[in-house]
Amino acid sequence: MEPPKGFWATLWSFLCFLPFFLGLLLLGIVKGTLLCPFVCLIVTLGNSAVILGLWPAHAVWTYYCIARTKQFGPVLKLILAVGVSIILVLWPLAGIFGSILVGAGYGFLAPIMATFDAVGGGKENNLIHCFLDGTWSTIKGSFTVVRDFKDVCFHSYFSIMDDLRLHDPPNGEPYEIRLRYIPGACMIGLLGIMVDMPMITLIAICKSPCMILKGWNRLFHDLIGREGPFLETACVPFAGLAILLWPLAVALAVAASIVSSFLLGAYAAVIAYQETSVKMGIAYIISSLSMFDEYSNDVLAMREGSCFPRHRYRKNESLHASSFTRPASSRRGSQDGKNPPSRATSFKNGILELKPLKLLDHLFLECKHHGERLVAQGVIQYEDIKESQSSKGGRSRIINIGLPAYSILQALLFSAKANSDGLVLSDNTEITTENRPKDKIFDWFFDPLMILKEQIKAQDYSEEEEKYLSKLVLLLGGDSRRMNNLDNQSPPLDRRKRAEINAFARRLQGITKSLSRYPTARRRFDDLVQSLLEDLEMKLGSIQSANKAQVQHVRSGIAQMFSQRSFRMSKITKSSRQEAQLVNNVV
Numbered sequence: 344m345e346p347p348k349g350f351w352a353t354l355w356s357f358l359c360f361l362p363f364f365l366g367l368l369l370l371g372i373v374k375g376t377l378l379c380p381f382v383c384l385i386v387t388l389g390n391s392a393v394i395l396g397l398w399p400a401h402a403v404w405t406y407y408c409i410a411r412t413k414q415f416g417p418v419l420k421l422i423l424a425v426g427v428s429i430i431l432v433l434w435p436l437a438g439i440f441g442s443i444l445v446g447a448g449y450g451f452l453a454p455i456m457a458t459f460d461a462v463g464g465g466k467e468n469n470l471i472h473c474f475l476d477g478t479w480s481t482i483k484g485s486f487t488v489v490r491d492f493k494d495v496c497f498h499s500y501f502s503i504m505d506d507l508r509l510h511d512p513p514n515g516e517p518y519e520i521r522l523r524y525i526p527g528a529c530m531i532g533l534l535g536i537m538v539d540m541p542m543i544t545l546i547a548i549c550k551s552p553c554m555i556l557k558g559w560n561r562l563f564h565d566l567i568g569r570e571g572p573f574l575e576t577a578c579v580p581f582a583g584l585a586i587l588l589w590p591l592a593v594a595l596a597v598a599a600s601i602v603s604s605f606l607l608g609a610y611a612a613v614i615a616y617q618e619t620s621v622k623m624g625i626a627y628i629i630s631s632l633s634m635f636d637e638y639s640n641d642v643l644a645m646r647e648g649s650c651f652p653r654h655r656y657r658k659n660e661s662l663h664a665s666s667f668t669r670p671a672s673s674r675r676g677s678q679d680g681k682n683p684p685s686r687a688t689s690f691k692n693g694i695l696e697l698k699p700l701k702l703l704d705h706l707f708l709e710c711k712h713h714g715e716r717l718v719a720q721g722v723i724q725y726e727d728i729k730e731s732q733s734s735k736g737g738r739s740r741i742i743n744i745g746l747p748a749y750s751i752l753q754a755l756l757f758s759a760k761a762n763s764d765g766l767v768l769s770d771n772t773e774i775t776t777e778n779r780p781k782d783k784i785f786d787w788f789f790d791p792l793m794i795l796k797e798q799i800k801a802q803d804y805s806e807e808e809e810k811y812l813s814k815l816v817l818l819l820g821g822d823s824r825r826m827n828n829l830d831n832q833s834p835p836l837d838r839r840k841r842a843e844i845n846a847f848a849r850r851l852q853g854i855t856k857s858l859s860r861y862p863t864a865r866r867r868f869d870d871l872v873q874s875l876l877e878d879l880e881m882k883l884g885s886i887q888s889a890n891k892a893q894v895q896h897v898r899s900g901i902a903q904m905f906s907q908r909s910f911r912m913s914k915i916t917k918s919s920r921q922e923a924q925l926v927n928n929v930v
Contacts, residue, residue, distance in 0.1 A: 367462065367473065371455030374477055382450025382485040383443060389489030390442035394435050397496050402431050404501070408508040416519030442492075449488065453481045487866070494865035502860055524616050531624035532612025538628050539608035540601065543635050547600035553643055554593050562586045600635075607631045618658050626654035705768055706858075707867045709750040712769075714875045717746075722817070728876045740852075742872060745817040748848075748855040752816050755792065756809060759799040766792060791854050798847065807834040808844070815848045 409415070409423050457477025462469045512518070562585055585592065608628065615624030629652060636649035717723040723741065731742035758767040765775035766789070779789055804812065811833050818825050836844070858864060 367458055368455070370473060371458035371477070374454035374458060374474075375451040378454055378478065378481050379447055379450035382453075382481055383446035385482070385485040386446030386449065386488055387439065387442045389486070390445075390492050391439050393489070393493045393496050394438040394442075398431075398435060401434075401496075401500065404504055405431065408504045411508050414507065414510065414512045414517055416517045418522065419518055419520050422520065445488065446485065449485065450481060453477055453484060457481070490866055491862045495860075495862050498865050499860035499862075502856070521616075521619075524619055527621050528612040528616040528624070531615040531621055531628075532609045535608030535611030535624070535628045535631070536605055537608070539631055540604045542632055543604035543607070544597075544601050546632075546636055546639065547597045550639055550643060550645075551593050551597050553645070554596065555590060557643060558589050558593070559586070562589065600639075604635075607635065614656055618656070620658070623656045623658065627656035630654050630656055703861065703863065703867065705770075705772075706747065706750060707871050709754070709769060710746050710871050711874055713750050713753065714746055714871065715878055717749075717817070718875060718879050722814075723875070725879055728872060728879060731872050740820040741818060742875075743859065743868070744852050744855055745819065747858065747868075748852045749813060749817045751792065751855060752813060752851060755796045755799055759796050762800075766796070788854060788858055791850075795847070795851060795854075802843070805834070808836070808840075811836075812844055812848065815844065816851055819845075819848050819852060 405427055406424065409420055409427065412420075415423065454477035457480065458473055461472035461476040608631070611624045611628050611631070614627040615621055618624070633649040633651040633653040636651055637647070640646060640649070714723060723746070727741045754766060754768060757769075758765070761767055763773055763775075765773050765779070767773050774789070779785065811829070814829050818829055833841075859868065
């Protein structure tokens with residue numbers, strides 16, 4: 344869909360679109376208002392039950408893991424125990440209050456988005472879908488939210504704490520706090536808060552009118568021209584609400600700046616402690632004002648630079664570009680009114696395809712594909728799948744960790760052979776640094792995988808080594824008997840090569856284990872395991888049926904053979920009796 348050309352065409356498009364948009368918005372608001380109380384009640388009650396039910400276990404297990412871990416020294420353990428006590432006291436209140444907000448927001452916004460999506464998804468009977476879409480699906484989605492929250496509180500939490508309790512310190516020495524530097528660092532942190540909070544608040548308030556005017560200018564320009572976020576129907580509710588609530592968004596941005604100013608100022612204590620220098624902490628306090636000023640100028644397309652000086656606050660490294668700033672080549676462009684970006688790109692096709700949850704769905708589709716093949720080959724056994732569903736929390740590493748790691752490894756091997764700059768999926772979708780999801784959580788997994796892919800390129804594994812690595816990634820940490828068989832069948836490798844392959848497999852399994860803690864991962868993984876179990880039971884059932892049929896056929900053949908033999912024996916016996924009778928008569 345191309346935007347209209349010319350003033351009158353643009354005006355006519357706007358006049359036709361405005362009542363259509365207002366009608367859908369009103370219908371979505373009505374649906375959201377009706378469903379919001381029920382969804383909020385489901386999410387609040389469900390999450391509250393999970394929080395209160397697991398709170399005793401969380402408290403006991405947290406203290407136990409802190410006491411038993413080898414990664415922290417005694418002083419740091421004591422300080423962590425005090426800090427954790429405060430968190431545990433506040434957790435039920437914060438969790439329940441957050442559940443109320445999440446339930447209310449989801450119950451109100453989900454029907455609105457579904458209403459707009461009903462007319463933009465190529466569906467038949469759009470009028471019926473406008474009224475029905477977002478009703479029952481929102482109710483089911485509220486139960487899904489509760490289940491994902493339960494998985495995070497139960498599966499992800501205990502998995503993280505087990506790593507804390509069982510792993511050794513990275514460098515062999517536990518982390519410890521140097522007590523003599525604590526007073527000076529605390530004083531610098533307090534000074535940073537006292538300086539940064541009022542100054543950053545003043546900067547944010549002074550720039551808020553500019554943010555309101557520039558935001559409205561761009562949004563109204565897109566609305567009149569049916570461009571940008573107004574080009575796709577699915578994005579219309581967000582863009583329309585952005586116009587109405589833009590001053591509230593600016594107020595929230597100012598409030599977020601005030602909150603961030605507290606954190607920025609307090610981080611001066613960390614700098615002073617790490618550098619063991621009060622002077623470096625003061626230099627950071629001044630530099631943080633410059634970093635925030637430059638970042639806000641960048642966001643608002645204002646004059647580059649800052650009136651605040653920036654000093655070096657690290658001893659052993661140069662002053663790097665802060666995360667608040669971006670390269671000058673990428674600062675303007677999209678925000679420069681003279682060269683606006685192309686608006687003909689579909690937001691639905693260009694952005695939503697590379698969302699993290701979409702990629703997570705693809706990962707589990709790959710797991711299902713490889714899992715079915717490995718089940719058919721007998722590599723994954725029935726006991727592995729049943730063990731992953733056991734009440735012990737799913738201790739089968741072959742299914743829980745090995746299978747996803749195996750699927751990721753196949754994608755890495757394919758990407759390395761294709762000499763790709765990113766990660767190539769099985770449907771030939773290539774994820775690179777340019778089109779990857781702009782999500783910090785996704786970066787935690789994507790960047791290490793790119794490093795592993797480069798290691799695969801550098802190692803240049805042979806075909807036998809690739810097969811051995813694939814089986815090692817799947818079976819590592821699982822059944823010791825199968826691991827021994829794998830070691831006996833491994834290609835001839837020297838000690839160094841074998842150690843490198845084992846380290847690679849453990850690294851990939853570690854990344855996969857972190858990925859399994861993603862909020863929706865456990866639910867999708869349970870569906871995958873159930874699908875594999877059904878396929879395996881169907882396979883075993885067909886084999887048993889075939890075996891029963893074969894046994895029945897053999898039995899019937901044996902019975903028929905014995906019956907024929909009995910018939911022949913009876914005929915022989917009858918003829919023998921007749922011959923004996925004839926001889927008697929002659930005699």
